[in-house]
Amino acid sequence: MPDIHETVLEIDLGALEHNYRFLRSRIKPSTKFMAVVKASGYGSDALAIANKLVSLGIDALAVAYASEGIALREGGIRCPILVLHPQVGNFDEIIAYEMEPSLYSARILKGFHQAARKAAQEGYPVHLKFNTGLNRLGFWETDVRFIKEEIDASGALKIKGILSHLGASEDLDEKEFTQRQIALFSKIVEEVERSLGPIPLKHLLNTSGILNYPEAQWDMVRSGIGVYGYGNDPRFDPELRPVVSLKTVISQLHRIEPGETVGYNRAYRADGHRTTATLPLGHADGIGRQYGQGKASVLVQGNQAPIIGNVCMDMLMIDVTGIDCKEGDEVILFGEGQSADQFASYAGTISYELLTGIATRVKRIYKDPNPL
Known part of the structure; x- marks a missing residue:
């Protein structure tokens, strides 16, 4: 799989096959x-x-x-x-x-x-x-x-x-x-x-x-x-594999002074020296404003980084203070390390709403260990 250079929805057809076979195993062959x-x-x-x-x-x-x-x-x-x-x-x-x-x-x-x-x-x-x-x-x-x-x-x-x-x-x-x-x-x-x-x-x-x-x-x-890849029950999570992962990249890093604000309506105010990252996706891509203001976190180098301020139409900002990262690094919203169920729960919703709300402008890429 090539490195990620933009916001993508990665579709793992191998995971789809795994889930299908698991669910098949729960019913009669006939x-x-x-x-x-x-x-x-x-x-x-x-x-x-x-x-x-x-x-x-x-x-x-x-x-x-x-x-x-x-x-x-x-x-x-x-x-x-x-x-x-x-x-x-x-x-x-x-x-x-x-x-x-x-x-x-x-x-x-x-x-x-x-x-x-x-x-x-x-x-x-x-x-x-x-x-x-x-x-x-x-x-x-x-x-x-x-x-x-x-x-x-x-x-x-x-x-x-x-x-x-x-x-x-x-x-x-x-x-x-x-x-x-x-x-x-x-x-x-x-x-x-x-x-x-x-x-x-x-x-x-x-x-x-x-x-x-x-x-x-x-x-x-x-x-x-x-x-x-979702069974609506933690008992079955280990048996199922999420088919889609939403990934993006860090567009730019900013060093923020104490008291400085970030984003529209100055919704986030730094309580000290902070490092923020801007990501190229927003509510037009299916990540709504309800995920902002510190309610949701994304993964950067395996670390949780909270979404800060108001989510914009095409961008959102995260706090990466203390995380060793650089511009161009991959960021995971949901997929490996954080399920769609978990990300959706930050906004009090469910994986169904989150998954079906990802905009068509987000590029779909595919991986399949057993291609057709």
Whole structure:
């Protein structure tokens, strides 16, 4: 890997492979594995992630919106793609690009059925999403009769899958709630299959579900954050490897006299002789102002260096007093030595928000010990 000379997001496809194999080891060999690559592969590079996973034998991919799936199809991805949150205006594109929608309400089911008939489809594969307690998207268990009537109205649609989403599978204090969700999903599966016949794919478990409730894996599992190296539980941190690292360099060092200030609004005032470093990234790159004022630290030569003052649009400043460093040296915000979970916690948020918020102007670079 070449030396870092600018702000980059390093994507470790070897770590991705490791995580995939670890999560696979937690389920039965016969259980299918769907990887979630929405939001640009959780802020990385969806196509690079998808290509690597396809090479490893992934069974299916999931995206949030049709546009994300279209980009994968146009990039050459041919495996099944589930659209988790399809919108009415994209139904024709979903069909044209041969993606599978997750249908979650009467409006969406009727609308997609109409689009499939209009496109002269026969047996087009769809998934039905049921609400088991997350209360975000999904049919109710009482909707099965309506669903059967709508599906039976023509041969345009075929139910390929039935799914729900766990709301607190990472929190073992909420085990009773999760077990109620699992029980309700089981009841819904029985009712749907009694009314509509066998459904090839039943899938409920997310990353934390795979790790904590493997007995509820049914025919397929869905993992998002896990394949990127985070298990939402310190117990699993040693088993997973972060896929992305945010790195930058020191642009300039300054020697600050006592009482001098740094940055906009003079938000930092030196309490003695200090050495500061300016870094070429800021809130336009996804590191918001909430990380400033000493709340977050970065790694310089393996040492913690706090972010001082207000984060700027394209720059932020850190205190490197006592750290042996020079202009051009590498700085790690998260990755080796400091996880995205840890960095996000400085601002009271989670790795998901931090990872998916890294701007597209940040250059992506790749390393892979086992290239395609």
